Amino acid sequence: MDRFWKNLPIFAVALHKANIDYNDNKYYNYCMEKAFRRHLDLSALLKQKSHFLLGPRSVGKTTLIEQQLPRIKRYDLLDGDTFEKLIRRPKIIEEELSSDDNLIVIDEIQKIPKLLDTVQRLIQKNKISVLMTGSSARKLKRGGANLLGGRSWEAHLFPLIHAEIPDFDLVRYLNHGGIPYIYLSENHERELSAYMNLYLKEEIIAEAQLRKVDQFIRFLDVIGLQNGEELHYQGIANDTGTPAVTIQTYIELLRDTLIGYEVKAFTKTKTRKAIARSKFYLFDIGVVNKLAKRGEIRLGSELFGKAFEHFIMNELRAWLGYRGMDEELRYWRSTGFEVDAVISDQMAIEIKATANVSDRHLKGLKALREEGMVKEYLVVSNDATERTVDGIRIMPYEKFLRMLWAK
Numbered sequence: 001m002d003r004f005w006k007n008l009p010i011f012a013v014a015l016h017k018a019n020i021d022y023n024d025n026k027y028y029n030y031c032m033e034k035a036f037r038r039h040l041d042l043s044a045l046l047k048q049k050s051h052f053l054l055g056p057r058s059v060g061k062t063t064l065i066e067q068q069l070p071r072i073k074r075y076d077l078l079d080g081d082t083f084e085k086l087i088r089r090p091k092i093i094e095e096e097l098s099s100d101d102n103l104i105v106i107d108e109i110q111k112i113p114k115l116l117d118t119v120q121r122l123i124q125k126n127k128i129s130v131l132m133t134g135s136s137a138r139k140l141k142r143g144g145a146n147l148l149g150g151r152s153w154e155a156h157l158f159p160l161i162h163a164e165i166p167d168f169d170l171v172r173y174l175n176h177g178g179i180p181y182i183y184l185s186e187n188h189e190r191e192l193s194a195y196m197n198l199y200l201k202e203e204i205i206a207e208a209q210l211r212k213v214d215q216f217i218r219f220l221d222v223i224g225l226q227n228g229e230e231l232h233y234q235g236i237a238n239d240t241g242t243p244a245v246t247i248q249t250y251i252e253l254l255r256d257t258l259i260g261y262e263v264k265a266f267t268k269t270k271t272r273k274a275i276a277r278s279k280f281y282l283f284d285i286g287v288v289n290k291l292a293k294r295g296e297i298r299l300g301s302e303l304f305g306k307a308f309e310h311f312i313m314n315e316l317r318a319w320l321g322y323r324g325m326d327e328e329l330r331y332w333r334s335t336g337f338e339v340d341a342v343i344s345d346q347m348a349i350e351i352k353a354t355a356n357v358s359d360r361h362l363k364g365l366k367a368l369r370e371e372g373m374v375k376e377y378l379v380v381s382n383d384a385t386e387r388t389v390d391g392i393r394i395m396p397y398e399k400f401l402r403m404l405w406a407k
Helices: 002-006 010-017 026-035 042-048 061-068 080-088 115-124 138-143 170-176 180-184 188-208 213-225 233-240 244-256 285-291 302-322 359-369 397-406
Strands: 050-054 073-076 103-107 129-134 152-156 260-265 279-282 329-334 337-343 347-351 376-381 387-389 392-396
Touching: 042 050, 042 061, 042 129, 042 152, 061 103, 061 129, 073 080, 103 115, 115 129, 170 180, 170 285, 170 302, 180 188, 188 213, 188 285, 213 233, 213 244, 213 279, 213 285, 233 244, 244 260, 279 285, 279 302, 285 302, 302 329, 302 337, 302 347, 302 397, 329 359, 337 359, 347 359, 359 376, 359 392, 376 397, 392 397
Parallel strands: 050 129, 050 152, 073 103, 103 129, 260 329, 347 376, 376 392
Antiparallel strands: 260 279, 329 337, 337 347, 387 392
């Protein structure tokens, strides 16, 4: 990590060591620009069409916009004055347009869903491109985001990926997670607690207008412990004392607020009957650590293995998202066999934290290969060197990720 900070300007290092509050700080944005080169190119997206840019709070949407679109007119709905002005008179956006404006940004548009009507007019009549950010798809759906009817596309910003972090430190990432300011923090546990309390609990509870808050908090604790496991609604209901139908509502809430995502089952196999239940992952490893009360994750521990699998699954999800691919990330399980990730008919991937992959780690891939459904079979691990065993490639995770992002 010392080498990482040496690559930043001297004042950025000083800010970090002084534990200065980074939020809404121009120096923080400058540090982020120098520290992390985000994969998403907003200019390239907006040359094609207007876009919704969706992502959980604090993954870096605003910072990315300030870095890549610094001179674009922007309306930040988290700013109280801007919010009050636009909720009373949305048409102000049109009235403030100048002849030089061919693109505007509206931050956190789900705060005022009726602005979508204004956006539709800007795109259709004024020929203006609009970038709309949001940390929840829930209000947009209810507010009629479909009214834009193909006039805008959707992109996602994810937590930091391996390729965006200089001198990537795996153990640090598995403990801190990929939210930029938390990854950098030397007091990540406190930062994660604040994030959980201010956003995951208070804001999501308020947005969903949940009545039984204690019930939802218990659910969050359980879903943290079951991250990456198959969704058994009745089992979670029993653990939380909550009806299964309510658990389904909570899962949908986490999906809509971009806090979690489903990995559906790959069920195309014919010889072996596949399990059809989905798995559920939260968007960030650090958040899972806090919910599950994991403590420090050490190299080689059982928790290291679980966090490592989550890390690779998040990388695969981000890769599919940033590449704009239609293929879904899935997993496969049949009686006695499992493969962690299956991407269409292209790749089947087993994720192992071990530094010494052996034949027993290949059972699931070999069973799936017998079905003849997928082209390439890989094990991603902490092995030091790449090798091939019985036609299955065993790859160090860093080499795999370099290969993945080069595709």
